Amino acid sequence: MEQSNACKVVLLGNSGAGKSSIAQRFVYNKFNVYNESTIGASFFSKKIVIKIKNAIESEEATERSVKFHVWDTAGQEKYHSLAPMYYRGAKAAILVYDICNKPSFDALGSWFDRLKEFGPNNLQHIIVGNKCDLNDERQVPRQEAEVYALNMNCLYLETSARDNINVEEIFQEIARKLPENAMEPSNNEADADLLRLDKSSRSIHDRICCYS
C-alpha cells in the first residue's frame, strides 16, 4: 500500500533503558510502571503526520504521513548478537539509554560500533536519554550526552516515557530527516483527515485518563 511512506525504526540499548516504554507510549500512548522485559523482540506500527516547511516556497507547509514500523528489541546482553536481524533494512536506529544509569550510557559506544559494522548504510541515528522525569537520580549529565551526540553526529533528545515528554518528537524528527526520495507527500486528504481525527480522539482519551 503506502510502501513509500513506510519507515522501519529499530530501538536499541541496554535492558531497562525503557525501549518498550517508549514504543508503547508512542504507539498506544500508555505507560506501565512495570513492564515485562522484552522476549526476542516486539513489533509495533503507527502512522503519524508531520508538517514540513518547504525550503523553497516557505509560505505553506506540506503534510506528510509516515508509517512507522517500530521494532522493539530485547536489551539483555544475550540478545545483542541477534540485533542485526532486526536492523536490517531499517531507516533509523533509536539508541536509548537511561539517564539514571551510567553503564547504559557507556554502552552506546559499542552499539555504535555494531551498527557501523552490521547496520545498513545511511542509517539515521538518534540518541535518546530516557527517564528524564527522574532528574534527581541523574547519573549522566545532559551536557556530556549532548557533546557525545555531537561527536557522533547525531541528534540527542531527552525523553520521559512516563510523563510523555519528547516521545512523539523522536519520531517526528526521524520523519523530518528522512531523505526526500524516500518520501512522497501525502496526497491522500481523506487519509490525513482520518489521522488527525485519530490524534484528537487520542487526546480526549488522555484527558479521560487524567480524570479517572
Place this chain on the structure above:
Amino acid sequence: MEETHSEEVTPVPGHVSIDNSRDSGGTMLSPVTLDLTSFPVRKLVFQDENSGDDGISSVSTQRQEALQEAIQFIDEKRSEIEECLSGRRYEPSEEKKESTHADTNEDIEVVDLWRLRQLALSRGGLLDVSIRKRAWIKLIDASESILLNQTNLESLNAEHESKRDVAKISDHELDLIKEDIGNCIWEIGEEIRLGTMVASEISGQSVETDNTSFTSFESTTCQPQSPTPQCRPEAIIEDKESCTSPSSYKVARRLKTARAERKKKEEERSLLLNIITSVLRTYPSEVKDLGMERLFYYPGMHNVAALLLISLHSPSLTSLTLKRLSTYHMKDSVSPSFDDIQAIMRCILYPVLEHFDKELYCQLNDSGVYDPCSFALRWILCWFASDINDYRIVARLFDAFLVSHYTFPIYIAAAMITSASNRSRIKDATDNEDAEHLAEILFSVPSAIVTTCQSRLEVESSIEEIIETATNYIHLFPPDEALELAKRSSNDVISSSVLVASKARYRPLWTYQSMAYSDMNIIKESRAIRNLTPRDCTSRQRKRREILNKLEHNQCNLSSENIAISNACASGLLKDYLKEETVQSTKTNVTQTSRRGFKTLILLMVFVLVGIAYNKQYVEKQVVVKEEMHLETIEYADEIPSQILEKLKIEQRLSMAFVSAKDYVVKVDPDLFFILS
C-alpha cells in the same frame, strides 16, 4: 477487537450460563475445560446436553456426539495412563481385571516410561494436572534424585549463598528476574485452583450426580485409588476461602480477599524467584560437562517456571524440573548467548517450511522475512509459555516437548505457521504486500491458535492437529537430515549456522530411561517393612511399629514430593550408606550414648522414609541396620551427618534428607515427638 470484547464482558465466576455460550456462536465447553467455571464441569456438560434437546439444529446433536466422544476418549485414556503410572500392564480386554487383583505380580514394580512417553505425545497428552504432576516427575527422573521441599528451597538458596563455588547471579540479572516475575502472565494460584477443581471433578465420577456443593471438591481431590496425587500446593492454595461460595461475597469479605489476594501474589512471586535463583545457582561443576560456565537467565524463563509450578504444585519439583530442562531441552536458552538456538532455528524452521509448504516459504522469503528467528525465537525460548495464555494448551505442548527431541518446539512452530487458519492469514498479508501486517500476523501465530477458534473443543482439536503435524514433520524430515541439507545450502547464513547447530550434544540419561518406580511399588515397600518387623515387640518396638503404621496410613496422603524425597534418600543415600563397612563405621559412631530426643526422631524418620521408598533388597538390610542401631543409641544426630559427610561425600544429599524428614514429621504428626521423647 476480540480483546476489547472480552474485557467488557468479564464473566463472573460461577455464572457461566449456557445461554451465554450459545449466543457467542456455539461456544462449547469440553469435558475438561477450564473455562472460568466454578461449577463442576460435568454438571455443565450435562446441562449443555439437556439444553441441546430443545435446540432444533443438527449442529447441537453433532456437538453432543463430539462431546460424548471426547468424554469417552478422555475416560479411556485416563484409565490407561492411570494403569501405566501404577505400573500395571495395559490390556484392553478383560484380562485387565484379573491382573489388577494380582498384587504380587512382578510387573507392578515399575512404570514403563516409553509407554508413558507415548501417552504423553499421543492425542490428549497427559490430560490434566493430577496426572501430569505424577507423570512429569517420572519423566524427568525425579524419583532418583534429591528433592527439597518448600522450606528447603530457601535454605538451599541460603546455603548456596554461603558457598563460594556456587554460580553467582549478577545484581543486574536479579533485578531483571524480579521485574519479570512481577509481570508473569500466569495467574498461578488461580490456575492451580481451577486445575485441581477440574481434576477432582473428573476423577470423582460418583460425585457428579449429587451436585451439592463446591466445597466437597476438596475432599474428592484425594481419591483412595490414587496414592500420590493429593495436591499440596502448600502456600499457594492454602486459602480455601477463595474456593467457596462465589456468589455471596460481602464488601468486607471482598476487601479481605483482596488483601489475601495481594498477599498470595507476593508469595507466588517470592516462590518463583526462589525457584529461578535456585536453578541459576546450580553448581558450576554440575553444568561443566555440558560445556557451560553457568546457567544464564533469560526473559521468558519466568513464564516457563510458572507453568511448571502450576502443573507440579511444588516449588522444589519445579526447580528440579527446570534444572533438568536446562541441561537438555532448554540448554540453548540458558546459555550465555542465543547463537546456538538461532543457528538451530535457521537450519530447521525454514527448511521444514520449504520441505512441506514451498509456496508459503517462498512467499515469506519474497516479502523480506528472511530470518525466522525475528518472530519465532520467543516461542522456542519459552516453549510458547509467553505467547499462549491458556494453561491447558501450553501444558499439552509441554507434555509433548518433555518427551521429544529438543528441536521439537521448532517443528511445532512450523506446524503452527502452516496450520490452515494461520496459513491463510499469512497468505493474505503477503498477497497484499502488507509488510507491517505480516509482521503482526507472524508474531501472533501461536496465540491465534486459541483466539481464532470458537469453542474449547475446537481449540483442543486444533492443538492436537498441530502436534500431529509436527510429529509427522519430524519423522519425515528429522533434525539430522535438516542439518545435512543445510550444509549444502546455497544460503550463506544457513550454511554458516550448520557448524554451530551440529555441535554434539550430550543427552542426559533421564530422557531415554526406560523404567521408573511406580506408585504401587512405593506402597508395596511400605507394607514389606511392616511385615518384617518382629512379632515379639518390646514396648519400644511397638512404638516403632506404630510409627510405621501411621506412615503407611499417611502414605495415601503423602504428597508426591515427599515420596520423591524418600525415593531420593533411598537411591542416593542408602546405596552408599548401607554398604557393610559404612554401616560398621557409623555404628561405632552412633552407639556411644543412649539419649533420645528430637534429633533421634529425625534420623529415624529418614530411615523410615528411606525404607518405604526403596526397593526390596535394601529394605531388608535397612531393617537390620535399624535393629542394630536401636533408637536410644543415637545421641547427637547432627554429629552423625557431619561424619558421614566426610566419609561418604554425600553432604548435600544427607543434610537435605534430614531437613526434609524433619519437616515432614512436623507436618504429618506432631504427636510423634511426644511418643518418642
